[in-house]
Amino acid sequence: MISFDNVGFRYGVGPEILHDVSVSIEAGSFHFLTGASGAGKTTLLNMMHLSLRPTRGFLSIFGQDVGALKRRRMPALRRQIGMVFQDFRLLDHMSVFDNVALPLRLDGQKEREIRRDVTSILEWVGLGDALQASPRALSGGEQQRVAIARAVVGRPGILLADEPTGSVDEAIGQRILRLFEELHRLGTAIVIATHNRSLIERFPHARLELNDGNLVRLPGGPARSEVSPRSEVSQ
Amino acid sequence: MSGIPFKSEQRTMRALSVLVTGLMVALGILVLAGAATLRHVDTAWRHALSDRWTVETTAADANRAVAALKTAPGVTEVRIVPADEMRHLLQPWLHDAALTAQLPLPTLIDVMIDRDRPPSSTALAQQLTAAVPEAKLDDHGAWTRDLLRIAEAGEAIGLAVFAAIALTAILTIAATARARLAINRDEIVLLHSLGATDGFIAGQFQAGAFRATVIGVVIGAMLAAAAIVGVIKGAPPVIPFVAELRLEPIDWAVLALVPVGAILLAMLVTRWTAYGLARRLP
Numbered sequence: 368m369i370s371f372d373n374v375g376f377r378y379g380v381g382p383e384i385l386h387d388v389s390v391s392i393e394a395g396s397f398h399f400l401t402g403a404s405g406a407g408k409t410t411l412l413n414m415m416h417l418s419l420r421p422t423r424g425f426l427s428i429f430g431q432d433v434g435a436l437k438r439r440r441m442p443a444l445r446r447q448i449g450m451v452f453q454d455f456r457l458l459d460h461m462s463v464f465d466n467v468a469l470p471l472r473l474d475g476q477k478e479r480e481i482r483r484d485v486t487s488i489l490e491w492v493g494l495g496d497a498l499q500a501s502p503r504a505l506s507g508g509e510q511q512r513v514a515i516a517r518a519v520v521g522r523p524g525i526l527l528a529d530e531p532t533g534s535v536d537e538a539i540g541q542r543i544l545r546l547f548e549e550l551h552r553l554g555t556a557i558v559i560a561t562h563n564r565s566l567i568e569r570f571p572h573a574r575l576e577l578n579d580g581n582l583v584r585l586p587g588g589p590a591r592s593e594v595s596p597r598s599e600v601s602q
Numbered sequence: 603m604s605g606i607p608f609k610s611e612q613r614t615m616r617a618l619s620v621l622v623t624g625l626m627v628a629l630g631i632l633v634l635a636g637a638a639t640l641r642h643v644d645t646a647w648r649h650a651l652s653d654r655w656t657v658e659t660t661a662a663d664a665n666r667a668v669a670a671l672k673t674a675p676g677v678t679e680v681r682i683v684p685a686d687e688m689r690h691l692l693q694p695w696l697h698d699a700a701l702t703a704q705l706p707l708p709t710l711i712d713v714m715i716d717r718d719r720p721p722s723s724t725a726l727a728q729q730l731t732a733a734v735p736e737a738k739l740d741d742h743g744a745w746t747r748d749l750l751r752i753a754e755a756g757e758a759i760g761l762a763v764f765a766a767i768a769l770t771a772i773l774t775i776a777a778t779a780r781a782r783l784a785i786n787r788d789e790i791v792l793l794h795s796l797g798a799t800d801g802f803i804a805g806q807f808q809a810g811a812f813r814a815t816v817i818g819v820v821i822g823a824m825l826a827a828a829a830i831v832g833v834i835k836g837a838p839p840v841i842p843f844v845a846e847l848r849l850e851p852i853d854w855a856v857l858a859l860v861p862v863g864a865i866l867l868a869m870l871v872t873r874w875t876a877y878g879l880a881r882r883l884p
Binding site: 416418419423438439442445446450456458468470473474517521 | 792793795797
């Protein structure tokens, strides 16, 4: 699904912040991406989300060589990847419904299907009564759930989440993690960047830890976590 | 694909777009109408003066001068201008009927020239002075050339100003599109991350600009049309030197193309600018 092979990355002419990252994220897997603040978690997620390209090495997403990927091919590939941003990135001038409908509208789906899917996904995240609400009127946890609904409404093959519990309390954080677990059970590959150790301990999936730009695998991984052999070693 | 409203499609931004577009279109139409009018004035003067020369003489010599002119080749008609008609012509310039009536006037003879076979003014002057040595032939060449040059320059300046307005409009539209993209930068990055193409984002900006552009263009065109009709109707007393200000049907057709062109130009520039900037965003 996503394969890093000796990938390095630097911003402009600055120092390299990711070194020789080699890992494979397989379909249906669940990974926590951990590391101290500034370790490069968001950068790694952005590369998985095609917002950044490797400065060296080989990165393949859904079988496409990202280094050689033409810009016009990126939108279709991005629609197969769901992304939950740390700061939610909801559009305040649009309703909750319209925020969640965005990926489907960009995909050109019919309004009837959009209404059905968006209503259904918002009910799934527990916001079925907030369809026409403004995101500004919601709490942080509710906004995070809207962001998750938007990320998964298009049924992506992989869901990336950047500190999804970073701005919510422990209870809401656990509820959000359970949503991710449900998605995982439905077959969606999940990668969650987080530094919330208590949550990681409650949901013991495979961990990829970034230390000074080097990616290492740490023990964890119960039954549903399937880390490929290539991800076991990095550096 | 359904429309996705951006933040900048708010009242202030839209009002500014309507105002700027309206002003540009009104100015463009007025300048183009002015250039067309000058072209008609130029043509009218050429026609009026190219086949009509004037001889100045005394009342005593007038009949001899007429006789000499009638026998000259290329002359189709000769007529002594009545004194009343001359005073009538002078009236708008002097604004004083009593003064005009007392003014000593020379005798003027209108000489109509065959436009297809005009005589040489030098040869005709020689033939005339052979009969009436004191008579003076004026083919209006000296001052006509200056007037026509002024009219031509005015027309050229009008077209240049129109081009400058069009260029300013392009730059303004591009700047407005850039401002809207800058305001909505985060939304564009988000839309990209959700799988939006650069063309889709450019299309959204184009659609957002369309309504404001059409409203501005309609208001500008109506204001310009009202101004043109007002000037044409009020022209004779306002500009006594020009007998008639008018626009031909073809001129109105060209002026009608300005609003259509303005809408197309605004849409193209907005799309082109938005597409170029969207491509630079992640």
